[in-house]
Amino acid sequence: MQAVQDAVNGGSEIFGQDVSRLDALGGGVTAREIAQQPQVWPQIDALVAGQRGQVDAFLAPLLARPELRIVMAGAGTSAFIGECLAPGLLRQGRRVEAVPTTDLVSGPDRYFQRAVPTLVVSFARSGSSPESVAAVALADQLVDEVHHLVITCNEEGQLYRMTQDRANALAILLPDATHDRGFAMTTSFTSMLLAAALAFRVLTPGVAARLAPAAGQVGARALPLLTQLVDGAFRRVVYLGSNELRGLAREAALKLLELTDGQVVAIHDSPLGFRHGPKTIVDDQTLVVVLLSNDPQARRYDLDLLRELRGDRRAGRVLALGARQDDALGDAFGEDAFVFSGADDAQDLELALPYIVFCQSFAYLRSLSLGVRPDTPSMSGTVNRVVRGVTIYPFDREVSDVPRS
Known part of the structure; x- marks a missing residue:
């Protein structure tokens, strides 16, 4: 994420795009605010x-x-x-x-x-x-x-x-x-x-120094994946997380709704709760993002649902965000998983920080792809910052x- 951090410090690019262009598109402020978090x-x-x-x-x-x-x-x-x-x-x-x-x-x-x-x-x-x-x-x-x-x-x-x-x-x-x-x-x-x-x-104390490098991976290493997800033009996105990560899934869904001005439908749930009705939302225009827990108990349920969703072959794409490599994920650098390195012993609340940077970045890039101005996304003016x-x-x-x- 060095290029992103350089941009925050006065450099020229964020998310592989010239900052002046992002400013012209109405998204320079939000791009900088997403990028500055590890600092x-x-x-x-x-x-x-x-x-x-x-x-x-x-x-x-x-x-x-x-x-x-x-x-x-x-x-x-x-x-x-x-x-x-x-x-x-x-x-x-x-x-x-x-x-x-x-x-x-x-x-x-x-x-x-x-x-x-x-x-x-x-x-x-x-x-x-x-x-x-x-x-x-x-x-x-x-x-x-x-x-x-x-x-x-x-x-x-x-x-x-x-x-x-x-x-x-x-x-x-x-x-x-x-x-x-x-x-x-x-x-x-x-x-x-x-x-x-x-x-x-x-x-x-000291947790921020451990988390910043993980969040920094949402730069060059995650950018090709984020670009693929945006190019998928999914009309529905589901975020799933257990315990601490359930609240985070809710925030991820809201970010996507806000920044796309409601043009992308986004919902959240827990992996176990998703089977109890909400799973009916899944179709070939749906991206499902599973926020994998590091907690051994919760992780078992997360992986079970991940396997199930992939076996159903109904979703347009099923993506796992994780911090531990697992046979259920496949290749860590493959198209269906992004694994944050150096965070395999992190608590789930710690994982919330790099996870949400990834989700914020996706929401931001999807917003641009729809022609929305991320700094002021409500085209009608009916939803306000305060x-x-x-x-x-x-x-x-x-x-x-x-x-x-």
């Missing part, structure tokens, strides 16, 4: 390490309480960060749920419990989405003891400003490079995911209506 991640690692004392002073007393409930919240892509993180926190013995702010706002009495000490973890690129701001206010209104951890990319956002000078709140502000200017969340997604995983010690048109209504039910446990 940004070590900055996130260093930032969390530098704030370790402050983070621990806030989190450690809360996490020591077995009754603490953690609600991981965000809207759209930001909500999927919590879905990726929750399995790792559950393995730590935490009580954690990923609940989109869009659900918290529409049914706060379904999700907040008044008498249960709660830590709300809010993920936000801009920090100004109406639902994200309202979710914090509703938590304050409906929970007797609530604490807030905000992980955001924007110092000017309302969420960041709301946390200042509050004893029950802490904000982790990420570098300005993470505040994507393009429509799609790319660097912001991976950076907030990494920051939270480090803050909660789901991942260990959501508009949301009216926030007060929740004025009697407090006795809010569950206590």
